[in-house]
Amino acid sequence: MKEAYETADDRAIPAAGARPACTLRQALVIVLAGAALGLAANAVSPRGIPLLTPPKAPPRAKDVVTLDEAKALWSSGTAFFLDARATSDYKAGHIAGALSLPIDEFDDYYPQIQSVLTTDSVIVCYCDGLDCDLSHRLVDRLRELHYRNVRLLVNGWTTWHTAGLLTHSGTDP
C-alpha cells in the first residue's frame, strides 16, 4: 500500500490517489448513518410515514364523477367540494366555494369542516393531476368516517379551471 503513494502518477495528483478505499468507506458511513438517522427520526415522529409507498388503489368507477356531473352538483348548491391539496395550492386557486381539507393535515382541518357536514352530505373531493392521489386518500378517509356520498373528480383543479368554470383564490372558499 505504501508503495502506491510513491509512484509518479500519485505524486502528480496527490488528492486523486489518496487512499480511495478509505474515502469510499467514509462515504459509505455517511450514507448509512444518514439513512439510519432518517429512519430513526421517522420512527419517533408522530407524523411518520410508512417505509414503503403503499400501492395506489385504482378509483372505483362508481365513485368518480365526470366534469358535467360535478358541474351539475356544483350548480345545485347542495354538494360540498373539498380540496385535498396543500393549503398553498388552495390559496393559489381552487374551485369556487370549495373548502380546504388538505389530506396531509387532515386532523388540523377536519374539525372545522366537520361542523358543516352531515354523513349524508354529497361531497366531491378533488386535487390536481391525473396521478394525484390526495383526493383518493381523502375519499377513503371520509368513508372511514361514515360519509356515505363521497365522490371524486379526477384531475379536478386542472379540469375545472381549463373548462373556464368559476374559480377563486385566497383562503376564502
Place this chain on the structure above:
Amino acid sequence: MKTINLILRLLIGGVFVASALAKIGNVQISHAHGFQFSHVPDLAQFAQDVGNYHVPPRALGNLVAITLPWIELLAGGLLMVGLWKRASAWVITAMMVMFLAAITWALAHGYDIRCGCFGTVEARKVSVIALAEDFAMLAVAAWLAWREEDSTTRKMETSK
C-alpha cells in the same frame, strides 16, 4: 486554490444543509413573520413530491423521502466543517447525479410537478433552470471530490 476550495465547500455544503433543514424542519415562509421553523416535518408531502417523479420502483419513494434529507444534512455539514471532505464531496456528487437523472426523467415525461429540491418550502416546479443549477452544482461537487485533500490522509502521507 485552498481559499477557492474552501469557498466552494461552504457554498455546496451550505446549499445541502439548507435544503436538508427545509425538508427536515419544514421551514415555512410567511409574509408576516419571515422565516419560521414550524417543527412539523411535512414528510408525507415531501414523499408525495418524490413519488410524483414516478421514477421506478415506486414503492421506494417513501424510503428515499425518509432518508435523503438526513444524508444531505450529514454530507453537507461534513463538507462545510472540513471533515471527511473527499468522502462527503463524493456522496454529494452521487446525489447530484441522482437528482439530475430524476429531473431529466420528469422533464422527458413532461411531468408538471413540484421540484421538491428544497422540500415543500418552495413551490418551484421542475424546469430546465433547475436542471442547469444541478449541473453547476454537480461540476463543483465533482471538482471537490477529485481535488480536495483529506487532512487525515495528508497526515498519513507526511508522517511516513
